[in-house]
Amino acid sequence: MTITRELIINGEHVPAASGKTTEDINPYTGEVYATVAAAGTEDVNRAVGAAADAFESWASTSPSARARIFLRAADLFEERTDQAIELMAQEVGGVSSWAQFNAALAANILRSAAAASTAPLGEVLATDLPGKYSLAVRQPYGVVAALAPWNAPLILGMRAVAIPLAVGNTVVLKPSEDAPLACGLFLADVLLDAGLPAGVLNVITNARDDASDVVTALISDDRVRCVNFTGSTKVGRIVGTLAAQHIKPTVLELSGKNSLVVLDDADLDYAVNAATFGAYMNAGQICMSIDRVIVDNSIADEFTDRFAAKVATLPTGDPTDPNTVIGPAVNAKAAERQYQLIDDAVAKGAKIAAGGQKLNHALVPATVLTDTTPEMSIYHDEIFGSITTVLPAKSAKDAIRLANDTKLGLTAGVITENVSRGISVAQRLRTGIVHVNDQPVNDEPMAPFGGAQNSGYGRFGGQAGINSFSELRWVTVQQKGHAQFPF
Template sequence: MVIKRELLIGGEEVPALDGATTGDHTPYNGELYATVAAGKPADVRRAVDAADKAFTEWAETAPSARRRIFLKAGDVLEARADEAVEIMAREVGGVHGWALFNAGLASNILREAAAATTQPLGEVLATDTGEALSLAVREPVGVVGAFAPWNAPLILGVRSFAVALAVGNTVVLKPSEDAPIACGLFLADVLREAGLPAGVLNVVTNAREDAAAVAESLIADERVRVINFTGSTEVGRIIGTTAARHLKPAVLELGGKNALLVLDDADLGYAVDAVTFGAFTNAGQICMSADRVLVHRAVAEEFTTRLAAKAASLPHGDPADTGTVIGPLIDDRAAQRVAALVAEAVDAGARVLAGGGEPDGARHAATVLDRVTPDMRIFAEEIFGPVCTVIVVDSDDEAVAIANDTPYGLTAGVLTEDARRGLALARRLHTGIVHVNNQTVDDEPQAPFGGVKSTGYGRFGGRWGVEAFTDTRWITVAGKHAGFPF
């Protein structure tokens, strides 16, 4: 049965003003999964109207009341995990384990948002003005424009709005055209079930051809004060430039070209398992995926042989099958792009150790390449598919130099049994996140998450997320009448 969903505006499910809809297809077999309302700029204005109208009352809602809603939302999402798993399989090709991980982490992001409701929102400042009280006070900004991507739809969908709402803002959410339900409407259902008032979270879905116009109208609306975008660096540049043109701050979490260093003292069994997880989880469609493995020459031959065998053994197939590890990419075009990167590299001298070949629709084999050189596109471009490249290095210094030789800077990992050596290398890596003796795909809702360089700016998690979605005001209270010179 094909699911049908409308926009969510002011707590009501409503069609687009012109009645337009768009199709939402299953990556594994191309079947129509859902039809959703195809919003336009006029629908964005309706959503911002609703968010703006709801703002004052929501901002004045007691922190304890907001906390109860987010705690309940975490429990609701956890209880609906099986439903979330089915949605992710049908809508984005997410395999069972990945979908359960999404549901679990997204539930905890909601609980961490509950904690944000009662974080300190100011401090007392030193002042030279007599008996005056000088305060720095953080207050909600108003309406936040949020953009959620398809690849980790529950995690990144919740992250796009949770803390912004928790600290008293209202939100208009534009979910990805590839996952309008998983990263948008389903999550809004969870929040409504938890008691979120009407108009506090609004969702505008759209057809792919209208994406630019919808995004522009959301950013341009003068009542929208902060933009939150997670997605590709290419689109993030457009979002960031548009926000800057309207003098609005943006939180941008963009692409990555993440390196995982395997040192000569690493436990090779553990390293193979760690790299396999970091490279092939969600078919490599994660901004944190490890698509560059920098391995010391002393252990390279054994490590690479074992990694290739492990990659070749991973079960591929229907994401609805609980035994599947590698599901489809988001669509046939994405699989063809990955295959082209591999083929170009092979033509230029790279060697396929596992996988490779032509994709089957949206499905691409888990692939390991070595003999990759800097002149190949795959050396520099984010792969965003089930492919990792193995690059042999002769020293820690060479590994660091290669790892840093990229415009991206999201995450990295250092696999070593010497924590001091790993920490020393971690301090030299130009990324927002480094994991010593772990792989690159890791996330905790209370930690500062974000990158540097072309991976964007701003941080999610803990007090950093609160800072991103509040304004700091300076307020003074005079202790006595001041003296004036005239």
């Protein structure tokens, strides 16, 4: 039976003003999984209006009251893990292990939000003015526009709204067209059932053809005071430009061209396991996924042989099968793009060490390419799929050069048995995140998450996330006597 869902505006489930709907397609079967309301600009206006009306009351709600809602929501989320796993399999082809990780981390993001709701709001500053207190105070912006992607829908949808809500903002969430339920409506259901007041979180789903109009209307609305977006650098550039035109602070978490650097003293078995997980979890459709394994020349051949052998055994197919590791791409178009990257690389001299064969059901087998060069699209473009490349390096210095040969600086990993050496390499990588003796796919709700260069700016998570979604004000209080004026 096809699921039918409406928009969530002011705590109510309502159709789009136009009555328009759009289909949510299962990428593995190609069948319609859900039909959802397709919002237009009139619906954006309604959602922003509801958020604006709810702001003053929500911002003045006590921190402990907000914390209780988030803690209750975290428990509810965990209780609904089976439903979340089903949603991810049907909407985006997420395999069971990936969906379980999404559900667990989304619940912990809610718990981190509960802690954030009671975080310190400012500090007392030094002052040269007699009888005066000088304060730096953090306050919520107001209405936040949140644009969340499909690839880790529970994590990234929740991350887009949790801290903004915790610090007193209200939110209008526009989830990806590829995951309107898992990335938006399901999350709102949990929060509303946990006691979130009407209007504090509103969800507008839309048809793909209307995305530009919906996003433009949302960001351009004067009542929206802050924007956050997770997605590709191409779209993030558009979002950031539009927000800047309206003088609105923005958090952008964008594309990555992520490297795992394997130094000559690495434990090869560990390096192979780390690379396999970091490259192929969620069929490589994670912003942190490994696009390039950069291996010291002295061990490159042995690493590649072991890596390719392991990759060739990864179970591929139906995401509802709990044994599946490589599920489908999010849609047939995404799968075809990956095959085009393989074909282009092979035509220009790359070799296939594992995978590469064409499959049905939007599946792309776990694929390893060697001998890639700058003339190939895959060398520069974010892969965002179940393909990775292995590049040999002459030295640690050369490995750093190769890892930094990109404008996308999200995350990286360094594998070595010498921790001091690993830290030294890590400090020279131009990324927002780096993990020594681990692969790049790591996420914790209390850590500052974000990239460098064209991978975006601003941070989600921890105190950095609180700062991103609250504005700093300088407040002084003349508490003793009166201030003196020269005239």
